[in-house]
Amino acid sequence: MASPRYRRLGRDERREQILAVARRMFTELPYTEVSTTAIAREAGVQRGLVHYYFGAKRELFLQVVRHLTATLATQLPPLPEGLLLEEMADLCVAHFLDAADANATTWFAAVDAEGFGQDPELMRIVNRTRDLTVEHLLKALRVPGPTDTLRAVLRAYSGLAEVATREWLQHKALNRAQAHTLLASSLLTLVRDIAPAVERS
Amino acid sequence: MASPRYRRLGRDERREQILAVARRMFTELPYTEVSTTAIAREAGVQRGLVHYYFGAKRELFLQVVRHLTATLATQLPPLPEGLLLEEMADLCVAHFLDAADANATTWFAAVDAEGFGQDPELMRIVNRTRDLTVEHLLKALRVPGPTDTLRAVLRAYSGLAEVATREWLQHKALNRAQAHTLLASSLLTLVRDIAPAVERS
DNA sequence: CAAGCTATTGGCGATGTGCCAATAACGTGT
DNA sequence: ACACGTTATTGGCACATCGCCAATAGCTTG
Structure with missing residues (x-):
């Protein structure tokens, strides 16, 4: 009863x-x-x-981070064909900024989790997500010989993208158009000019 | 007795x-x-x-972070006079890489502390240190009108520098010369070409 | 050597964590 | 309808950590 x-x-x-x-x-x-x-x-x-x-509580936390990063990874846009490098970079950056904007809290939480001091498993999770984004960029930009050096340069670029997004959404020192200009032109220069120079160093 | x-x-x-x-x-x-x-x-x-x-334990931790960041901040090199922008950028990057190399564990510990989830005081400490570095760069490069936009771009650059250093010292996907090329040429392009474009956006 | 200052100890109470045996909700077979 | 088995859920035990503070004991000073 x-x-x-x-x-x-x-x-x-x-x-x-x-x-x-x-x-x-x-x-x-x-x-x-x-x-x-x-x-x-x-x-x-x-x-x-x-x-x-x-x-353990730590295990639950890792599950949460896994879910957050997975959520972000699935939002990678499809790849249109036959675009110039400039147009493709513009598109990637636009998609990236859209995703960051839409999931601001999720995004920052995932990014912030990175620094959770020296936890190896956590580092692995976040690094794998970063690498996914890098691979996506590589495919999108169709660079001829995707070398390890270029990957490293693009990972560094993701560091720039992270802070730039923060400057836009949190600190508000940049507006969206400015963040876009910064990210798109940096990406272009890095891929076209700087990465080859780094390769030769 | x-x-x-x-x-x-x-x-x-x-x-x-x-x-x-x-x-x-x-x-x-x-x-x-x-x-x-x-x-x-x-x-x-x-x-x-x-x-x-x-x-509290948290207070002790904050003291530690304060000390780590302060240690790094005091290692900013003096500014020689009458150099070209290229030479100055080279010099800054070289000093930066030296410092990161010499204090690798300290440096990564301080950087990693950043993500310690949403702690406002901790964010303040780390941000202030980053801003110190940015101001140092501004002085060194002697850019005419140091605007807020340029500062934001340089903060983004520090994000790139952070990951690039990691690629060199931890992941070893870059050697020192490559890290140097990446950081120096990015810095130049950002200050000379990209920042003005961002300003106009 | 007595007296005072305070650095240091040792322990109490509250909270968090990991674990597990007992319990009870719910599906299943009769 | 009703007993039965499964297992999701509870409740509590054992232990670690944290924050705090009264009592203690080094050291210094007169």
């Missing part, structure tokens, strides 16, 4: 629900200020259940 | 000793894996003393 004391959900269902709560909280607060107790409370569940599904 | 159970040091002396231990441990391990207990143990002291000097 009496209503049950708790609702029993399917494994994947509950798992996803807790993950959603964790996602929100980890993007809002630093790691140390998010307790499994708080996550459980917000999910309307006992703390033990969180550990039942995810083991 | 019996030797005393502990040595009593002066306030600053003990403070500096604990800080040194904390510096080492925080640069070696992630924040969560460094306990005040461990710091106290390595310093040969009771845990309570750590809190007596630094209050």
Whole structure:
């Protein structure tokens, strides 16, 4: 007669629900200020259940980061054919800025996670995502011989892109058009002029 | 008669000793894996003393980051006179790479601290250090009207420099000469060509 | 050598984490 | 309808960490 004391959900269902709560909280607060107790409370569940599904708190955090980066990676745009290098760079940058704008909080949370001091697994996750973007750029720009040097240059470029985006969306020292100009012309120069020079060094 | 159970040091002396231990441990391990207990143990002291000097663990950590960034900031080279823009850029990059090389662990620890999720005070510290470097670049390159836009572009450049350094020292996808070429030519192009274009956008 | 200052200790209380046995919700077979 | 088995969920134990503070004990000074 009496209503049950708790609702029993399917494994994947509950798992996803807790993950959603964790996602929100980890993007809002630093790691140390998010307790499994708080996550459980917000999910309307006992703390033990969180550990039942995810083991350690760190594991849950890694799942969250994996999800964030995966979300961003799937938003890579399709590649139109037969464009000039300039047009292609423009397009890539536009798509990138759109994605960053649309998922600002997600994006910064993922990027910020990088510095979570020396955690090897976390470094691996974030680096793999960065490499995905680099490979996408390589395909899009159709550079003849994609060497390791060029990849390194493009990874460095992603560092520039990260801060430039921050200057636009957070610090507001640049507007969107300026961020676009900066990113597009840097990309062009890096690929066309600087990368070959670096290769020869 | 019996030797005393502990040595009593002066306030600053003990403070500096604990800080040194904390510096080492925080640069070696992630924040969560460094306990005040461990710091106290390595310093040969009771845990309570750590809190007596630094209050919360977070405060101690901030002190460490402050010290790391300050150390790097004091290594800014003097500015020689009457050089071409190219030569000046070369010089700045060379000094930068030297400093990064000499203090590799310190440098990466400071840079990594940045992402310590959304901590406002920590963001402030790291940003101020970045701005110091940017101002130094501005002075060195003697650009006519140092606008806010140019500053933003240079901050973005520091993002590129950070990753490029990592590619050289950690991932080893670039050698020193290549890192130098990348950083010097990017800096030149950004200041001479791209920043004005961004300004007009 | 007594007295005072304070660096240092040692321990209490609260909170967080990892784990696991007991429990209860829900699907299934009869 | 009802017992049964599965397993999602709870609740609590054991331990570590953190922040704090009263008591203690080095060192210094007169």
